[in-house]
Amino acid sequence: MAERKPLGKHENAILLSEVDSLCPICAKPLIYEKKGRKYKRWEGAHIYPLNPTEEEKKLLKGEKKLHEDVNHLNNIIALCRDCHKEFDNPRTVEEYRELFSIKKNILSKNETRTKYHDHHIENEIKEVITTLVEGFGEGYSQQLEMNALRLDEKADKSLTPITKRRIRNEIRDYYLYIQEQFRQLDSNYPQSFHRIALQVSLFYSTLTKTETSQEVIYTQLTEWLSKVTGNSSLGACGIIISFFIQNCEVF
Known part of the structure; x- marks a missing residue:
């Protein structure tokens, strides 16, 4: 069973920046302020599941992956907690492809910006x-x-x-x-x-x-x-x- 690697400040900053601090599915702000302090309302979601069930393996068989290492940042995207929960339960091919496409476009844009x-x-x-x-x-x-x-x-x-x-x-x-x-x-x-x-x-x-x-x-x-x-x-x-x-x- 693969272990979830904790995200450090640098990784958190990258993931948040990639989606402009908005959930890429519902556009909810991923940071909220309360009593002068800022708090997270997001999580790093694995696009291809960290530990897929047998059913998920069959469901996603033949689907493209953004990285073979499921803990790589290419396979993680910032989602609000509600969308993360809905994305994981139950997992569907349509939603996987949608999130795959969103992240792929982000990575493509980032690669272009380096040029x-x-x-x-x-x-x-x-x-x-x-x-x-x-x-x-x-x-x-x-x-x-x-x-x-x-x-x-x-x-x-x-x-x-x-x-x-x-x-x-x-x-x-x-x-x-x-x-x-x-x-x-x-x-x-x-x-x-x-x-x-x-x-x-x-x-x-x-x-x-x-x-x-x-x-x-x-x-x-x-x-x-x-x-x-x-x-x-x-x-x-x-x-x-x-x-x-x-x-x-x-x-």
Whole structure:
């Protein structure tokens, strides 16, 4: 029988950070405050059971595992006590796959974030993002013709309809505006657009080595651009990534 290894402060901090201090199943806060002190209302749940019963072994036969060592952090996720109890009793394949997928996405995102430092981008793109956030007026009406869009030819089924529609609208509404901002940028910093486009393309290529979902790649590219430029506007960074989708550096 396998023994449950106690989680130290470091492991607890990692697990809590992975789910942003919210139960990934019910969104209940995992920390509560009472009389000026903070308390846990969560537990580290084993995704694949620590000591599976014979019935659970049959139930989960052939299912993928995130790590062969069931006590490894890859196989543990922070859940509120109620969801942990319901997940374990009774265990179902559907709930196992759901929690497996949640944790797998967390691990994938963490792996991608470790690459941010190795993939910098030209500082000049900050000017384009700032202009987009502060300077794009409602009076700007020049739009890209719909028949010029390439998204439908490039998007696959992993890109959700709502994200695809958002990207399409951002390309239509902002592509020509951003293109003009890059032209102006090149007049001040020659070849800056070429360098920026190469950097976006390189990081996209890096992501595709471990990730196949266009939905995930779009989200990770947006977050990367936000982090490496120090810009808090994920919306503006998403619009820039949509520009590079149309411009063929992405997808």
